[in-house]
Amino acid sequence: MKKHIHVERVAISGIIGNILLLIMKLIVGFLSKSQAMIADGLNSAGDVFASTVTYIGNRISSTPGDDEHPYGHGKAEYIFSMVISFSLFFVAFSIFKMSLDSLLNAQHFKYSPWLVYIAIASIIAKIILFFYAIRVGRQYNSLLAIANAQDHRNDIMLSSLTLLSVVLGYFNIYFVDSIVGLLISLWIAYTGVSIFYQSYVVLMDTNIDSKVKKEMEKHIVTIEGVDHLDTITSKPIGLNFVLMVKVSVDANMTVYEGHAVSAKIKKALLTFDHIEDVIVHVNPAQYHQ
Structure with missing residues (x-):
């Protein structure tokens, strides 16, 4: 039971943190027309969904065994992890399409110091959330917590790329903004594949090592x-x-x-x-x- 309490806290902290980041990123992103920041914001929207799924999946998997499920409901953790992977695929596709359109149409964004502030705040917040989630995931062998930690780790890299594109935009190097959006989408898709595979292995009853x-x-x-x-x-x-x-x-x-x-x-x-x-x-x- 102790495991599920800690995983639940990981999910709740992720939901609260990502909602705040989502609001700030999308407001600043749309006002400045920065594709990298908008992509980062949409990624945070996916993170809110992932953390919510983590919360629900953890609640179900913590249900004790009964007559129909004598060994408990542990596989729910992997089913919901697979749901997270599908949500990442959707977010990756949306970001890729938006960034590609921006690159082909040579769209420029309006530099604002708030882009820098939000990117730095996102990096700091995600570092804290990552170390918390990965510690819980490793300590209690929770794929849901580890999947959330991987998501936070990705966000650190993505927000760093966003910060880079904003700084380069200050020097009128705008095409990097769209390229960063494309890179973000590809990295999110890769993470989705990784989580999907880990879930698939268990759900298909793969034999022990x-x-x-x-x-x-x-x-x-x-x-x-x-x-x-x-x-x-x-x-x-x-x-x-x-x-x-x-x-x-x-x-x-x-x-x-x-x-x-x-x-x-x-x-x-x-x-x-x-x-x-x-x-x-x-x-x-x-x-x-």
Whole structure:
């Protein structure tokens, strides 16, 4: 429960911060006709949506298990992370189109010191939000918090590019403004692809990492009473996994002894990171080669 409280705070801080930045960027951007600042503002609009989705997804994923979902609702975190990736694609396309039109039509913006002030304020705010979100994401293994942190990191770079275009605009180098808008759109699209892939891997029930699986296999065969390992498979449950292990033991073992062997296997595998549960099936070695 502690994880979800901290992820919720990440989402709320992102919503508040991005709404304030959104208002300031779009007002100054449209008044000055700076494509880079407008693109940055639209990106903040996408950030508001992403933080809102994070809040909703965190609420659902924190719901405890029930009869229909015995292992909880952890996958909601990845479903909503995928929604965030789609929103990033939409924002990237909108910014790309607007910036390309500006570049082709050689549109100029009106320099204002407020463009510099807003860009610097955005950079400082996003640095604070980034370090907060990434700390929570890494500490509690939350893809939603990490996705928000990546979004904040992107914004630091994008606002820095916006600041660069504004400074160059002061020296009448206007084409950089549109180019920065294009670069911002491409970077947002790249982030969307990255988040989409991370979510896709889990939602498609990809198996556990092969290196970790080999370590588990080596560990299982050293347990007393195990004749050989038949199979070991896994099913993602949110960030964690449920392991299904089949081993062969002496067919003459009693049920009690076989159960003791399976209990040792389960205890050993639960020491690995991100293992939610272990189900062990015991086969008779003499009849199951």
